[in-house]
Each structure stands twice: as structure tokens, then as C-alpha cells.
Amino acid sequence: MQKKLAAWFLLVALLYALVGIAVPRLQPDPFWQVILIGSSYVVIGLGVSWLVSYLLTRRLTELARAASVISRGDLTRAVHIKGDDETAQLARSFSMMSESLQNIVLEVSNVAEQINGSAQSLSSTATELNHTTDEIAETTRQIADGAEQQARQVAGTSSTTRELAGSIELVSESARSVLRSATEVSSRTSGGVADVRRAEEGIRRLEMSTEAAGMQVAGFRSKANEIASIVNFISSIAHQTHLLAINAAIEAARAGEEGKGFAVVADEVSRLADNASGFADKISSLSDEIIAGSELVAGGIRERMVISKELRAVIQSTTQSLEQIQQSSRDTAERAEEISGLTESQLGAASRVVASLEQISGIAHLNAKGTEEASDATAQQNESMRRMAGSAHTLAQTSDQLRDLIEIFKLRPRAR
Amino acid sequence: MSGGRALLIGLERNRYRIDAGAIDGLVPTASIVPVPRAPRGVLGLTEWRGRLLTVIDLPLILDERPNGDAACLVRLASPHASTALFVPGPVRLVDDTADVRQLETIDPVRLVEAIELRLRSRPFRGNRGVA
Numbered sequence: 001m002q003k004k005l006a007a008w009f010l011l012v013a014l015l016y017a018l019v020g021i022a023v024p025r026l027q028p029d030p031f032w033q034v035i036l037i038g039s040s041y042v043v044i045g046l047g048v049s050w051l052v053s054y055l056l057t058r059r060l061t062e063l064a065r066a067a068s069v070i071s072r073g074d075l076t077r078a079v080h081i082k083g084d085d086e087t088a089q090l091a092r093s094f095s096m097m098s099e100s101l102q103n104i105v106l107e108v109s110n111v112a113e114q115i116n117g118s119a120q121s122l123s124s125t126a127t128e129l130n131h132t133t134d135e136i137a138e139t140t141r142q143i144a145d146g147a148e149q150q151a152r153q154v155a156g157t158s159s160t161t162r163e164l165a166g167s168i169e170l171v172s173e174s175a176r177s178v179l180r181s182a183t184e185v186s187s188r189t190s191g192g193v194a195d196v197r198r199a200e201e202g203i204r205r206l207e208m209s210t211e212a213a214g215m216q217v218a219g220f221r222s223k224a225n226e227i228a229s230i231v232n233f234i235s236s237i238a239h240q241t242h243l244l245a246i247n248a249a250i251e252a253a254r255a256g257e258e259g260k261g262f263a264v265v266a267d268e269v270s271r272l273a274d275n276a277s278g279f280a281d282k283i284s285s286l287s288d289e290i291i292a293g294s295e296l297v298a299g300g301i302r303e304r305m306v307i308s309k310e311l312r313a314v315i316q317s318t319t320q321s322l323e324q325i326q327q328s329s330r331d332t333a334e335r336a337e338e339i340s341g342l343t344e345s346q347l348g349a350a351s352r353v354v355a356s357l358e359q360i361s362g363i364a365h366l367n368a369k370g371t372e373e374a375s376d377a378t379a380q381q382n383e384s385m386r387r388m389a390g391s392a393h394t395l396a397q398t399s400d401q402l403r404d405l406i407e408i409f410k411l412r413p414r415a416r
Numbered sequence: 417m418s419g420g421r422a423l424l425i426g427l428e429r430n431r432y433r434i435d436a437g438a439i440d441g442l443v444p445t446a447s448i449v450p451v452p453r454a455p456r457g458v459l460g461l462t463e464w465r466g467r468l469l470t471v472i473d474l475p476l477i478l479d480e481r482p483n484g485d486a487a488c489l490v491r492l493a494s495p496h497a498s499t500a501l502f503v504p505g506p507v508r509l510v511d512d513t514a515d516v517r518q519l520e521t522i523d524p525v526r527l528v529e530a531i532e533l534r535l536r537s538r539p540f541r542g543n544r545g546v547a
Contacts, residue, residue, distance in 0.1 A: 236444075243442040243488055246423070249509045253421045253436055270509070277486075 073408040075102040112402040119396035126389035137378040144371035151364035158357040165350040172343035179336035189326040214301040221294035238277035245270030422512040428481040455534040
């Protein structure tokens with residue numbers, strides 16, 4: 001630059017020298033010489049000063065124009081000024097500044113893009129979270145309802161289990177009572193079996209004596225039959241005697257007066273025969289009554305034999321039944337004892353179940369309370385999510401505004 | 417004939433009297449053999465001391481029924497000495513008083529004649545050897 005200025009200074013000096021030499025030669029008049037030289041010098045001086053000012057302001061103007069373009073956001077404009085002077089250094093600094101500004105704007109644009117994306121993502125995530133939180137809140141309410149219902153059901157189950165325990169206690173008492181009764185039945189049945197065996201023996205003896213009586217009655221009947229046949233015979237004789245007496249009386253009547261005495265005898269004989277016939281009839285009726293009585297007694301004896309046989313069968317059946325009852329009562333006693341033991345263990349189990357149910361009830365109450373708190377927390381979280389979604393929306397709007405602002409800058413395409 | 421004796425017969429409904437003179441005697445009831453195609457009222461035939469007696473069913477003739485177990489045959493006197501009445505009831509020989517005569521009287525002669533009349537009105541006709 002200094003060399004350039006020295007060259008320019010030599011050129012101007014040369015021009016002045018040339019004018020100073022040429023004018024005296026061309027114009028002899030000194031006046032005009034002075035005028036010409038002075039005017040030439042003024043013209044040259046003006047030209048030099050214009051040139052100097054031009055050279056000085058040209059790069060600054062270019063720099064100012066570039067600054068104006070940059071100020072409108074166009075960062076594509078590059079400033080190329082050669083040289084090492086202050087203006088060139090200023091231009092380089094200006095270019096570096098423009099470059100840096102472009103880099104910064106690019107970075108800011110990228111960041112704004114990222115912020116926008118993140119804000120939208122955050123907004124959608126917040127919306128999803130909001131939905132999810134709503135679902136969680138609904139689920140939590142359902143859990144709370146379920147927990148309350150569970151608590152109520154557990155309370156009901158606990159009450160039922162207490163009733164069950166009461167019933168088991170009653171069953172246990174009944175089983176003990178059955179055990180006592182079965183033991184008593186067993187002992188009484190043993191006595192009953194012995195009594196029934198004695199009764200069977202008595203009936204057997206009674207049967208034997210009845211059989212002997214039956215045989216005696218049969219003998220009586222045989223004798224009575226014999227009597228009846230004898231009486232029949234007597235009756236027949238009486239009848240014949242009666243007929244003979246009537247015949248004798250008829251004959252006596254035929255004999256007339258001489259037969260009167262005979263007739264008296266015949267009448268007496270007839271009367272005796274009638275008496276004999278009457279007695280024979282009475283004996284016959286008595287023997288018939290004896291026979292009928294014997295038949296009745298024999299029928300009674302037969303009936304008694306049948307009844308005693310039936311009784312014996314009944315007693316044998318009763319003995320078997322009593323023995324079965326005895327066995328059954330023993331079995332019943334064993335079962336009742338087992339039931340008693342089982343009910344005691346059931347009672348213990350029921351008590352443990354009641355205790356567990358009470359614990360479950362407490363836990364269910366705690367669950368209900370916890371789910372209520374969780375529901376409140378979820379509601380708060382839901383509110384926070386809504387606020388966060390609002391903030392994300394605002395952030396997205398802000399990043400959009402930032403992007404709009406950055407879009408003012410016109411950037412040079414970057415090599416990738 | 418007898419001058420005051422009569423045989424009283426007691427059947428189920430009534431008592432009857434037979435004049436003692438019309439009677440030859442009383443015999444116990446023996447086996448009576450039925451006679452085929454005999455007229456109504458003839459019970460059958462029986463044997464008494466080697467003689468054959470025609471037995472007349474008195475209850476049937478009188479439209480009566482037996483009375484009790486006692487039964488006998490009343491042999492009629494001549495001219496019907498081969499005829500006997502079957503009497504299933506008590507018999508007694510009594511004095512023929514006015515009270516007795518109030519009872520229904522059986523006339524053996526007329527009885528037998530009536531039966532004989534029946535017998536004649538329906539003479540025996542054999543099934544064999546008769547054209």
C-alpha cells in the first residue's frame with residue numbers, strides 16, 4: 001500500500017513536473033502560464049484527491065453494503081477485499097463475523113427444530129400420559145371400589161365364618177351328645193339282648209308245655225268222641241226201646257182189657273226209654289260241648305303254638321336287630337368320636353380363618369385408603385400433566401416463532 | 417178199633433195223629449233202597465224180618481220237613497201190612513183224647529190208595545223187550 005502510495009506520489013509529482021515543464025513552453029505569457037499551471041495543478045490535485053478518496057471509500061462502501069445486506073438477514077453475501085490494510089482486515093473480520101453469525105443461526109435453527117420436535121413429542125407424550133393417567137385414575141377408582149367391596153365381603157365372610165364356627169361348635173356338642181347316647185344305647189342293647197334271650201328261652205319252655213297240653217286236649221277229644229259214640233249207641237238203644245215199648249203198647253191195646261197191665265208196663269218202659277233218650281241227648285250235647293271246647297282249646301293251642309313260633313322268630317329277629325343296633329351304636333360312637341375330633345380341628349381352623357379374614361379386612365381397608373390416596377395423587381398428576389401439556393404446547397409455539405424468526409436469515413448452502 | 421190210643425207224630429210244622437188200630441208196629445230205620453220210576457211219595461224198599469216193605473215218604477206227602485234226628489218206620493196194619501211210613505220225627509203213643517183228635521189225622525188206607533192210584537195211572541213200561 002505504501003509502495004502504491006509512493007508510486008502514486010511519484011506519478012502526481014511527475015504530472016506536476018510535466019505541467020511545469022510543458023506550460024512555459026506552450027504558453028509564453030506568464031500570466032497565462034500561471035493560470036494554466038495553477039489550474040492544471042488544481043485539476044491534478046482535485047483528480048488526485050478524488051482518486052485518493054475513491055480508493056479509500058470504495059471498500060468501505062462495499063463493506064457497508066454487505067453489512068446492510070446482512071442486516072436484512074442475508075448471510076450469503078461474502079465480502080472480498082484484498083490487501084493488508086485496515087479496511088481489508090475489517091472486511092475479513094466482517095466476513096468471519098458473518099460466517100460465525102451464519103453458524104450460530106444455523107445452530108439456533110437446528111436447536112429450534114429440535115426444540116420444536118421435542119415440544120411436539122413432549123406435547124403428544126403429555127397427552128398420552130394424560131390419557132394414561134386418566135385410565136390409571138379410572139383403574140384406581142375401580143381398585144378402590146373393589147377394595148371397599150372386598151372389605152365388605154371379607155367382613156361378611158368373617159361373620160359367616162363366625163356363624164360357621166358356632167355351627168361347628170353345635171355340631172361338636174351334638175357329636176358328643178351322640179357319642180354319649182350311642183354308648184348308652186350300646187350298654188342298654190347288651191342288657192336287651194340278654195333279656196330277649198331269656199324271653200326266647202321262656203317262650204321255648206312255654207311252647208313245650210303248650211305242646212304237652214295240646215296232646216292232652218287231643219286225648220280229651222278222643223275220649224269225648226268215644227263217649228259220643230257210646231252215647232249214640234245208648235241213644236239208639238233208647239230209641240229202639242222206645243219203639244219196642246210203643247209196639248208193646250199197641251199190642252196191649254189190641255189185647256183189650258187183658259192187656260191193660262201190660263200196657264202200663266209198656267208205657268213205663270216207653271217213659272224210661274224217653275228218659276234214657278233224653279239223658280243220652282243231654283250226654284251227647286255235653287260231649288258235643290266237650291268236643292267243641294276241646295276243638296276250641298286245641299285251636300287255641302295251635303294258635304298259641306303258631307304265635308309262640310312267630311314270637312320266637314320275632315325274638316330271634318329282635319335279637320339280631322339288637323345285635324346290629326349294638327354294632328351300629330358302637331360304630332356310631334366311633335364316628336361321633338371322629339366327628340368330635342374333626343370338629344375341634346375345624347373349630348381351630350375356623351378361628352384361624354377368622355383371624356386371617358380380619359387381617360385381610362384390615363389390609364383391604366388399608367388398600368382402599370391407599371387407592372384413595374393414589375387416586376388423589378393421580379388426579380394431581382393428571383393436573384400436572386395437563387399443565388405440562390400446556391407448557392409443551394406453549395414451547396412448541398415458541399419454537400415455531402423462533403423458527404419463523406430464523407427463517408428471516410438467508411444462509412449459504414453448506415457443504416455436507 | 418183200639419178204643420182210645422193214637423200215635424202222635426211230630427214233624428217240623430205240625431203234629432199229626434194216626435189211629436193206633438191202623439198200625440201194626442214201629443221198626444227202626446234200616447237201609448232204604450230207592451226204586452227207579454217209582455211214583456211220587458214212594459221213598460223205596462226196605463227189608464224187615466225177611467219181608468219186603470214199601471216205604472212211603474210221609475213228609476213229602478204232607479209237604480213237611482223232618483224234625484230232629486230220630487226216625488222210624490211205621491208199619492201199617494192189614495190190608496197194607498207190606499207198607500211202612502217213613503217218619504223223621506218223634507213218635508208217641510197216647511190216649512186218643514178229644515185234644516188229640518183235634519190234630520190232623522193221617523188215614524193210611526187213603527194214603528196208600530192215593531199212591532196206588534198214581535201207580536196205576538202210570539203203569540210200568542220196561543225199556544227192554546217191549547216193541
